[in-house]
Amino acid sequence: MSSLKPFSKLPGLNTANILLVESEEQFQQSLADALVEETSVTVNVRLAKSLPLPLENEESRPRIDLVVFIINLTSELSFQSADASLKYLDPGYFLGKVCFLVTNARNASVPTERLDTVRKLAASLHCPLLFAEDQTPDGVTNATERLLTILKVAAGLVPLATALYLSNLTQCTVPLDIDQPSFD
């Protein structure tokens, strides 16, 4: 399968292109709608269920500046598909052009191990790991803005900052277990 390449195409003038990958195709739509609201730069959003992307869109697809994997922690499937999709990304992307967006992290029905696995994954790839509240409108707007902050840098629209630079500051780190008993 052909892998997605970060520099195979020329960037557009004052445009940033983001790819949202989510197996459930729930949250990505609302995110996309909010993302294209951005007026300071033209943001193009591509939605995908998983990678690899179909070949036929190869030409129409602009250069992707940031790939976001949306993982719903309550479903194992969601994580697995994201994990499976990763190998269709060109290594170049992992220099600050990939990030993970986790939803439902505070849900009681989430096994703690899963969050840890996601952390480990993100950390091993030196990618930032964001958390989002997909239920509330505020949560969505906030998530959108954070993605935009990263996207703008990744698309080279922020002077004095590069994707790699930012990702060095924000990349996820595997926490040593913060399980000191909290009730005593």
Place this chain on the structure above:
Amino acid sequence: MEGTSTKGGVLSLLSLLEVQARSRRHVPPQRSRVKELRAEAEALRVRREQLKTEIQTHQSLQRLRTSLDRQSTHDEEEEEEEEEEMDEDSENSQLLKLMARHTRVKDLLLAHHLIGGYDIVKTRHGKGVCVSVATAYEGVCLETYNLEMDLKPTLRICRHNVPPFVPLSSLAEQGDMQTDIRAFLETLSQHLNAFAGRKQQLKLVKEQHKTIEVMESNALCSILVLMFTVPKTKTAILCTLNYSDHTACLPARVQFECDVKEILESTEWRKNCSLLMETPLHKALMTMKKMGNIV
């Protein structure tokens, strides 16, 4: 203690600011009216160009179509002059020709579909087909019924939306489906059309003849009991229509019941009987009304 700490604090004020900033960002940038109009005009121009080209291609297509149609009917020499006419045409004539053929075939298919032929779609990569049978009555298109069939190992109906009271399975057995499907489909479509027709008639009756009471009917519309009233004497006549032949829209048996026997003896009611046997129900009733036999 009461004054909760975050209200009015710097932090909450910051959040407030953020919200305001957002709302400001989301109003689209002010563009001057003139610019807008220019853009609009430009867009319209482009659209016009598109339409023009479309029209052109369509026209040329039409020409080809007509020529093709003539080819299929007329003889050669015209065809030749067609050819040379074609040659001075632009280099994409080949493509146009193909398109023309395509449209033609499609139209044929559509026509076939419209005149009530079944259209057949290959499903599951040729492992099965889906046949759809259209029904119509008096030029009114009614429901379309579908059958999905497996081809291998033997022809077998695996899915359909034919109403349960149409004896599909028995039909499949009788008109042996394996050997000639055509016959089977024929009978089936007869059944369905008849059923649709009867249903339609009943519907029409209910709509047009409020004075006539539909005493009883059934899902198959194979039995229908109506109540007439004779104008002057106001005697009630019970009319039972029995469509025992399910492939027909006309009743096989019509019988009247009335406690005043002599009415039924009368010639006009005999006529009515035959009338009901021969003409569609709602029309028959119409004429009967005209004759003044019923209210």
Place this chain on the structure above:
Amino acid sequence: MAAKQNASGSAESDQSSLAEQQTSRSFNRSVRVAEKERRKTEAEDPFVPALKYFSDVEAGTPLHGNDEFERNLVLVEKVAYARGLSPEAISIMLEFAMSLRMGTSPCVRILKCLIPATVVPQEAVVRAVVWLGVGKIPISTQILFIKWVLTVFDMIDSKEQLRAVYGFIFSFVTEENLCPFICHLLYLLTRKESVRVFRVRKLLELQSKLGRQPFLLHLLSLYKVFCPELVTLSISSRMRSGFRNHNSPWKSSLIAVQKRNGSLLASSDSLPLTIKDKPNSRKRKYGHLELPVLNSLVNKQAQAESPFSRKLVPLVQLSSFTQLLENIHRIELPAQMGSLLGSSLALQYLDCVQDESALLRLNFWLGYALHEEFLFCGDGRASQNSEEALQFLDKLLSTQHFLQEAFSSSEAFLYKFLSVWDGSLLRPQILSLLSNIPVVPSSQIGRLLFEPLMQLFFTSSLFFKCGLMECLNNMLLKWLTWHSVYALEDDLDISLNSHTSINMTLSGFKDSVMELVHFVGRLASVGLQLEGSHSLLLSFILDFYETVCDTFLKYGLPLVVMPPPGVFYPALFSPDPISVDRLAFIMYRYKVNLTSAKSQEKVTEQAFHISRQTFREFNNYVVIMVNCLWNSKMFHPGMGVQLGEELLLKSNVPQYSTSFDLVHHPAFLSYAVDFHLRCWPGRKDVDLDSIKHSKPWSWYLEYLYSQGYDGLKQFVPAL
């Protein structure tokens, strides 16, 4: 009158009976009044005979085809679902059901309709529990009964007698199907004295049999809170909510009844609203969230029951301190804990009395509520930005502000919450909670605070950045204040938090503060760079450094840390004069601190040593400021900012060296022009350089000071 009886019943035992009885009376009076009304209404309707039937129907009456029974039961149900049952009615029906006088079949139906109107008399519950022991009630019905008790727990008018039979109730844990529910009940009833070795052993035994069941863990963890010496197993804090709410059979009807009786209760509820948030936030744990009126009812119970919150008003008249001690000691169980948190007086006493166990309880429950509400929320309550959550946190905050310190549980919660925070959810509350946390040892600080905060800071909006700056500034202020308060001159050992027994050496404390300051330095420099040195962010950063520059003089912490260039230069060259002025002020304060430190170093022996590096940095900065603002010697060799000569020429800025002096500095240009116009009104052509001459220059400076740039004013003479 159930409530009264047991109030006086318990009166023999404890000596604070006097006050208690008074108040319980006052409470009972209100109930009694309510009862009277109810009686009147019941007089004419056939409900009373129906009850009578159930009270004295003799055992073994056939059930099948017994229309009388049917009719009466229907009657009772009707009343129950309409207005709820009076205490007597509940006792009668419960007695009837549990005694199996007409067999087991009506049991369930009756239990389902036991909707209390006001309170549940406890001795009815106790009797029923006893019946559990003797009667041969089917297990499912037993479970249903316990569920019912759990549902109406807060409406049971007093729990003394229930506690008296703690041991008896405990004996049911061995019954496997009942165990979860019994554990829950015990959890609500447990007090310090009810924790015993054999019980712990029993539970551990059960655990080895049933596996690490959450309900066992929770009961054990509560035991552990009381008697850490007895319970030695480690309990992970990430344990899920152990006790699910079992109120399903009654929920809807309860709501309905509460709604209907709402007005009555609201009127009869005379409680300071401060208490209100807590119970309902705790309620949430048991899923009663949607019963606003129940809360007021609960408060009524709280008032009736916990002598403490009851004495809120007469607290002032409390004569002896011993009395108070007892009262604090008898504050019990979350609902009351909540009321405790709510009222400032309570906290005041709690604070000075230093009741360790009460605090433990408070912490335990608080940590619990926080985890429940914000970390392990159910699917339904995914959107947490609800009003309750807000009030809850605000309450907690005001409490912490009042106590001037954080609860360790809230601290632990914050660390976890940060690691899954989206940065906007309840931001003000979370950040201000965060600013309350006690000093974090420097070994932990990076992992617990900095890493999550870094990620959030750099991915979030400008406003978050400002907010975080504010928060960290407050955090530093608090730490420094604690230090200045708790630090004892003679030894360097300081206890930072009166309750959490963190003791750290001065050097340790210094390390933490240093870490914090450096961290903020990093954030600030990069943040300014990413945001194009936005002036709002800059001002928040300068706030922080205003705190930092005074650590020695204001808070007596022997520590001076200079701002990084990434902060200094943006401030110096920022286009708005305020920032420049504030920078000047900060530099001035640094100077004062450093000089005084130096002088101390001279006089006292055991003063601290400031590294040459710090001085060098400071001097360097001062030189740069002076050179570019006053002496207009920008870009001179041997300064922080250096550019190749030819480059500067290429830029073909005329006399670039002057371009950042007080006259040409973009921040002050307008002032310069204004000054020029005032100074030489006649002149048409503005020649700013003419301000540079000695006389006008001094006037110009005066003029600037007159515009309120005190930073500059103090900075200049300090040179």
Place this chain on the structure above:
Amino acid sequence: MEDSTRRVLQRLIRRIPTPQLKTTLEKWSGMTVAQRGSMDYTQTKWALTEKLLSLCEENDWTTKHITELEMIYVIDNPNQGMWHGFQLLDPEDDAHSVELTQFKEQFKSHLGELVRHVSVKIKKHTDEAVWIRIAWGDSFSRPNHLKPTYVVHHLQTPYVFVTGLTSKQKPLLSQALVLSTRHHTIKDANLSGRKLTAIRDLLMKQYQQVFPTNFPSPLAEKNETVSNPKIEREQAGPGAHRHQMACEAFGDGMLPQLQSAVYKLETKFKDHTNRTMTERDEPFKCIVKFESTNLLESLRYCAASGIASTPVTPLLSSIPLKGRNYFVITDNGPGPSSQMHQSQN
């Protein structure tokens, strides 16, 4: 009047929720207009029951009236109790010309011959459905009106829907039905649920089925959402295809509200090395039960969203296809068991 009648009435009124009570009584012929007017529906259930009982006295209603009322209520609220589908097999030639009146007589007489004490009430509903209420007694006891059986049959269709039928009564009813509908046999359709409408629609194919066709209906063409040009769905094609497949398998629009589907897997242990297990003669049993408020909806969603693989496994698609929600899968070839595994994810 009899005590039993009173009890029947009491039970009935308790069953009918107060809001429905009014409408139901309006439709009922048992009360005079004045009496209807005198009813005050704001009163409690209890009071209403009392009132009706007194009315029962003065109009001396017989059980007939009450059952009449009950039927009205049940017909209006059919989605109660557990309904089971049955299918009549190999019809006789005149099966299609059976009409109501003769069916009524036939059924009553046939059942009468089979059981001494039985009270049958047949009512034709507007939508061509014939509703039969049977109160069973046996040779000694009189019909028990407290536990009636309800049967719904659409004439000329091979389907019958039954609720409240005990195994003892089943053969009797079957025989009566078979004879009076001119069929030879009747078999359990393996379809059951709380909603009569759902079961009926499923068996009689009265829901919107989707077939592959060259001529998409104008509706389908219309609802193409105009989305923001800046947003592009990469895998739109496959998604649409999945949706089409899902709709072909389970139907489009509102689907019959089925609550559950049960799969019973019976398989033999096959392994030459392990004789003892292989030679066990009784098979291993495994029961998979899918439950949902609207099972077909959820399954369709699973298929459409790609959670379940498409084309949909026969095991799932045969719920609407065969119109049954109880399956027994035995070892005839590895096929079904493997699919079973598939259907679980």
